[in-house]
Amino acid sequence: xxxxxxxxxxxxxxxxxxxxxxxxTKTILEIYNQYGFMQIETPCAExxxxxxxxxGGENEKMLFKILKRGEKLNFSTTTKEIDVVxxxxxxxxxxxxxxxxxxxxxxxxxxxxxxxxGNVWRAERPQKGRYRQFVQCDIDIIGSSxxxxxxxxxxxxxxxxxxxxxxxxRVRINDRRILVCLARYCDFEENTFDxxxxxxxxxxxxxxxxxxxxxxxxxxxxxxxxxxxxxxxxVLEKKLILDSLLKFLPNVPESVLEDLRxxxxxxxxxxxxxxxxxxxxxxxxxxxxxxGQIFEIEVAGxxxxxxxxxxxxxxxxxxxxxxxxxxxxxxxxxxxxVVSILKEQNFIVPQSKKKIAxxxxxxxxxxxxxxxxxxxxxxxxxxxxxxxxxxKNTKKQIDALSEYGYTSFAIFQNxxxxxxxEINTSKNHTE
Amino acid sequence: xxxxxxxxxxxxxxxxxxxxxxxxTKTILEIYNQYGFMQIETPCAExxxxxxxxxGGENEKMLFKILKRGEKLNFSTTTKEIDVVxxxxxxxxxxxxxxxxxxxxxxxxxxxxxxxxGNVWRAERPQKGRYRQFVQCDIDIIGSSxxxxxxxxxxxxxxxxxxxxxxxxRVRINDRRILVCLARYCDFEENTFDxxxxxxxxxxxxxxxxxxxxxxxxxxxxxxxxxxxxxxxxVLEKKLILDSLLKFLPNVPESVLEDLRxxxxxxxxxxxxxxxxxxxxxxxxxxxxxxGQIFEIEVAGxxxxxxxxxxxxxxxxxxxxxxxxxxxxxxxxxxxxVVSILKEQNFIVPQSKKKIAxxxxxxxxxxxxxxxxxxxxxxxxxxxxxxxxxxKNTKKQIDALSEYGYTSFAIFQNxxxxxxxEINTSKNHTE
Numbered sequence: 007x008x009x010x011x012x013x014x015x016x017x018x019x020x021x022x023x024x025x026x027x028x029x030x031t032k033t034i035l036e037i038y039n040q041y042g043f044m045q046i047e048t049p050c051a052e053x054x055x056x057x058x059x060x061x062g063g064e065n066e067k068m069l070f071k072i073l074k075r076g077e078k079l080n081f082s083t084t085t086k087e088i089d090v091v092x093x094x095x096x097x098x099x100x101x102x103x104x105x106x107x108x109x110x111x112x113x114x115x116x117x118x119x120x121x122x123x124g125n126v127w128r129a130e131r132p133q134k135g136r137y138r139q140f141v142q143c144d145i146d147i148i149g150s151s152x153x154x155x156x157x158x159x160x161x162x163x164x165x166x167x168x169x170x171x172x173x174x175x176r177v178r179i180n181d182r183r184i185l186v187c188l189a190r191y192c193d194f195e196e197n198t199f200d201x202x203x204x205x206x207x208x209x210x211x212x213x214x215x216x217x218x219x220x221x222x223x224x225x226x227x228x229x230x231x232x233x234x235x236x237x238x239x240x241v242l243e244k245k246l247i248l249d250s251l252l253k254f255l256p257n258v259p260e261s262v263l264e265d266l267r268x269x270x271x272x273x274x275x276x277x278x279x280x281x282x283x284x285x286x287x288x289x290x291x292x293x294x295x296x297x298g299q300i301f302e303i304e305v306a307g308x309x310x311x312x313x314x315x316x317x318x319x320x321x322x323x324x325x326x327x328x329x330x331x332x333x334x335x336x337x338x339x340x341x342x343x344v345v346s347i348l349k350e351q352n353f354i355v356p357q358s359k360k361k362i363a364x365x366x367x368x369x370x371x372x373x374x375x376x377x378x379x380x381x382x383x384x385x386x387x388x389x390x391x392x393x394x395x396x397x398k399n400t401k402k403q404i405d406a407l408s409e410y411g412y413t414s415f416a417i418f419q420n421x422x423x424x425x426x427x428e429i430n431t432s433k434n435h436t437e
Numbered sequence: 438x439x440x441x442x443x444x445x446x447x448x449x450x451x452x453x454x455x456x457x458x459x460x461x462t463k464t465i466l467e468i469y470n471q472y473g474f475m476q477i478e479t480p481c482a483e484x485x486x487x488x489x490x491x492x493g494g495e496n497e498k499m500l501f502k503i504l505k506r507g508e509k510l511n512f513s514t515t516t517k518e519i520d521v522v523x524x525x526x527x528x529x530x531x532x533x534x535x536x537x538x539x540x541x542x543x544x545x546x547x548x549x550x551x552x553x554x555g556n557v558w559r560a561e562r563p564q565k566g567r568y569r570q571f572v573q574c575d576i577d578i579i580g581s582s583x584x585x586x587x588x589x590x591x592x593x594x595x596x597x598x599x600x601x602x603x604x605x606x607r608v609r610i611n612d613r614r615i616l617v618c619l620a621r622y623c624d625f626e627e628n629t630f631d632x633x634x635x636x637x638x639x640x641x642x643x644x645x646x647x648x649x650x651x652x653x654x655x656x657x658x659x660x661x662x663x664x665x666x667x668x669x670x671x672v673l674e675k676k677l678i679l680d681s682l683l684k685f686l687p688n689v690p691e692s693v694l695e696d697l698r699x700x701x702x703x704x705x706x707x708x709x710x711x712x713x714x715x716x717x718x719x720x721x722x723x724x725x726x727x728x729g730q731i732f733e734i735e736v737a738g739x740x741x742x743x744x745x746x747x748x749x750x751x752x753x754x755x756x757x758x759x760x761x762x763x764x765x766x767x768x769x770x771x772x773x774x775v776v777s778i779l780k781e782q783n784f785i786v787p788q789s790k791k792k793i794a795x796x797x798x799x800x801x802x803x804x805x806x807x808x809x810x811x812x813x814x815x816x817x818x819x820x821x822x823x824x825x826x827x828x829k830n831t832k833k834q835i836d837a838l839s840e841y842g843y844t845s846f847a848i849f850q851n852x853x854x855x856x857x858x859e860i861n862t863s864k865n866h867t868e
Contacts, residue, residue, distance in 0.1 A: 009487070010540040010756055013524055016480035018537050020544060021551070024476040040815045042794075042822020044841070045455040049447035049570050050481065050556060051501070056440070070482070071504040073522055075560050081515055090521065091504055093444055106449050109441040113451060115837055117825060120452070125481060129506050139480050150825060152799055158823060161808065275805050276812070325441055363473075368583055374706050377592065381707070384471045391473020392589060394548060394581060406546055410475070 015138030029355045030170060030345055031123055034143055037166040041158065043119040043145060048102040050095055050125060056105060057094040063293060065097040068128040095127035099144040100336065107148055108325035117149035141341040148322060151333035153265045156299050157272050159337040163313055164281055170344060171353065172305055175281045179301045180289040181266055187258045192233040194226060200294055207290035214238060241287045248285040295321045308347060313339045360388045362414040363407045365395040376418055446569030460786040461601060461776055462554055465574055468597040472589065474550040474576060479533040481526055481556060487536060488525040494724060496528040499559040526558035530575040531767065538579055539756035548580035572772040579753060582764035584696045587730050588703050590768040594744055595712055601775060602784065603736055606712045610732045611720040612697055618689045623664040625657060631725055638721035645669060672718045679716040700730065726752045739778060744770045791819045793845040794838050796826040807849055
C-alpha cells in the first residue's frame with residue numbers, strides 16, 4: 007500500500023476536512039469582501055531567478071525547483087542545479103504579489119486592497135503539523151502610506167476571526183523603527199541590527215536567559231547586551247509600556263509614537279472589549295522587509311500566533327525598476343493553524359441545508375419518480391443523494407450516511423410506496 | 438518590465454476575472470453538493486513514478502518535473518532526467534483520484550460521489566486559450582456499476598451548466614464497447630483498435646475524408662477501411678441511430694443497448710426539453726481508460742465540448758494491488774472553457790450586496806465615526822470600502838470605483854457632515 011501515499015509532507019484531504027477548510031475560506035473571503043478587498047491570484051510557479059532574488063529570506067532555501075523541458079535541458083554540460091531548472095513553486099504569497107503589482111499596476115486602481123488564498127510549497131523537514139504544501143491567506147493594502155490601512159487590516163482580520171468563533175484574542179503591535187531605535191540606543195553596530203532582531207524573535211521559545219546567551223555567544227559588546235537585556239526585562243515586567251517609552255528610549259521620533267497611539271486607540275474603540283490590542287516592544291516578526299508597524303494576533307492557550315503582518319514600504323517599488331517606493335501594508339492569516347485549532351475544538355460547521363438520502367433498490371424498472379422527487383426536494387433547498395440500497399445491511403448504511411450529516415432517509419423497494427425514516431442522530435451535524 | 442511577467446503560459450488573475458471564476462466554482466460546487474457529491478483534494482505534486490506509469494497517455498509527455506533536494510541530488514552521476522527528479526506536478530485529476538481512493542478507501546464510504554476542483558499543469562506549447570496551469574473540475578462516482586451513476590452525472594452536470602446560464606446544450610453519448618464491436622465488425626485487428634479510435638476521434642477536425650486518408654496512410658486493410666467509412670457515413674447522415682444499430686452492427690450485445698436506452702430515456706424525461714441527449718456512434722473521447730458509456734456536452738456555436746466523461750471500471754482497482762476491479766464513472770467540466778465562453782458573452786455575475794465607498798479626507802482627526810458607520814452598513818449586508826478621498830479628482834475616483842461595482846459614495850471632509858451621492862451607473866454591475 008505504501009506506494010499509494012501522497013508525496014512526503016503532502017496531504018490528501020478527506021471530505022470532512024474539506025467541509026471545514028471550505029468554511030474557513032468562505033468566511034474569510036466574505037468578511038474581506040465586505041471590507042472592500044478583492045481577490046486576485048498568481049500562478050503557483052514563478053521564474054527561478056525571481057524566487058531566488060533574496061526577498062524570501064530563509065524560505066528560498068526550501069524551494070521546490072522545476073526542471074527545464076525539451077531542448078533547453080542538457081545534462082552533458084550540467085554541473086549545478088541552476089543549469090537545469092527554470093521555474094520554482096512559490097514559497098509565499100507576498101513576493102509574488104510584488105511581481106503581480108509591477109506587472110499589472112496599469113490595469114489596477116492606484117490604491118488597491120487585495121486578498122489571496124492559495125497553496126505555497128516549502129521543502130521543510132516533515133514533522134507533525136508542518137506540511138510541504140499548505141494554504142496561505144494574505145491580505146494587502148497597496149498604495150496607502152496612511153496608518154488607517156493598518157487599522158483596516160487589524161479590524162477586518164479580527165472580524166474574520168470572530169466570525170470563525172475566535173474570542174478574546176490579543177493583537178500585539180510594535181514598530182520596526184522603534185526596534186531600530188532600541189538597537190541604536192544600545193549601541194549595537196548598524197549592520198548587526200538584523201542579527202540582534204533575529205535573536206530577540208526567539209524570546210517566546212528560549213526566554214530572556216536564552217536571548218542573553220545567544221547574544222553573548224555572537225560576541226556582541228557586553229555593554230550593548232546588558233543594556234538591551236535590561237530594556238527587554240522591563241518590557242516583560244510590563245514596566246515599559248507605550249506611555250513610558252520615551253523615558254527609556256528618548257530617541258524614538260514623536261511621529262512614530264503618534265501613529266502607534268492612533269492605531270491602538272482606534273482599534274480599541276472599535277473592538278468594544280471583544281478583543282484587545284497592546285504595544286509590545288519585544289515583537290519582531292521574522293521577515294526583514296518590514297519598514298513600519300508590525301503586528302501579530304494570539305489566541306489564549308496557543309503558543310503560536312494565528313495571524314501576523316506589517317508595513318513594507320520598500321519592497322513593491324523594487325520591481326517597478328527605479329521608480330518610486332510603493333507603500334504597502336499586509337496581514338497574513340495562518341490558515342492551517344486556524345483550521346487545526348478549529349478541528350481540535352471540534353468546531354461544527356454550520357449547515358443550513360437538510361441532507362436527505364434516497365436509497366433505491368437497484369432492480370427498480372423506472373427511476374423517473376425517484377429522480378423527480380429528488381429534484382423537487384433539491385428545489386426546496388435540500389441536499390439529496392441517491393444511494394443504492396444495501397438490503398442486507400440497511401442499518402449500517404444509514405449509520406454511515408449519518409456520519410456525513412444525513413438526517414432523513416427514504417427507501418424505495420420493488421416499486422412499492424416508499425418508506426421514509428427521519429433519524430434524529432445524537433451527533434447532529436446539520437444544525 | 439518583461440522580467441515581471443508570470444512564467445510563459447501561466448496567468449495573473451485580475452480582480453474581475455476572479456469574480457467570474459469564483460462564481461463558476463461556487464455554482465458548480467453548490468449544485469454537486471445538492472446531488473450528494475463531496476469535495477476532496479489531492480496534493481498538486483505526485484511522485485514521479487506514479488505520474489509516469491502510463492495511465493496519463495500523451496499528458497505524461499507534458500510533465501513539469503521537480504528536482505530532488507539536498508543529498509539526494511548528485512550531478513556528478515547524472516546522465517538522465519530520472520536521476521535528478523522525484524516529484525511532478527499533476528497533469529489531471531483522474532489519475533491522482535485513483536491513488537487517493539487506494540490510499541484512503543478504508544476511511545471512505547464504499548460508494549462515494551466526489552468532486553475535485555483544482556489546478557493541473559501541462560508543458561504545452563503556449564498558444565491562445567491554452568495555459569500551462571489551468572483549473573480542472575472532475576466529478577466521479579466510485580463503487581457503483583449501475584448506469585444510474587451515468588444518469589446522475591449527466592443530470593447534475595446539466596443542472597450545473599443551466600445554473601451558469603447555458604441553454605439548449607446537447608449531450609452526445611456512446612459506449613466504448615460499441616466502438617469495439619464496430620472495429621471488430623470491420624475486421625480491424627484487435628491490437629490496432631486504439632489506433633483506429635484515435636483517428637476517428639479527429640472526425641470533427643478533419644472530417645470524414647480526413648479520417649479515410651489517415652486510415653489509409655496507416656496501412657489498414659482497404660476492406661476494413663471501406664466498411665468503417667461507410668458506417669461512419671451512415672452516422673453522419675443520421676441513418677444509423679440507436680434503434681437501427683443492430684441492423685448495421687449485429688454483434689452489439691443487447692445489455693449494452695439496454696443500458697444506453699435506459700440512460701437516454703431517463704435523461705430525456707428529466708431534461709424536459711431544456712437540453713437534449715442523443716446517441717452518436719462517432720463519439721470516441723481521447724483517453725484509453727474508458728470501459729463503458731462515454732459522453733460529451735456541446736454548446737451550440739462552440740467547436741469544443743464543454744464537458745466530457747465516461748465509465749472507467751478497470752483503472753482504480755489497479756492501484757489496490759491485485760484486488761478486484763472498482764467500478765467508476767466520471768465527468769469533467771471544462772472549467773476554463775466555461776469561463777471563457779461566459780466572458781465572451783459578457784456574462785454579469787449576479788451580486789446581491791450593494792457596494793458602498795466611504796471616501797475620507799486623510800487629515801481627519803478621528804476615524805471612529807466613519808469606522809462605526811462602515812460597520813453598521815456592513816451589518817446591514819453591504820460591502821463597504823474606505824478610500825482616501827482624491828480631492829482634486831473626485832469624479833475620476835468615483836468613476837474608477839464604479840468600474841468595480843460601487844454604486845453609493847459618501848464623502849467625509851474636514852469633520853463636516855458627510856455628503857452622500859447615489860450614482861446610477863448605466864453599466865449596472867450590481868443587480
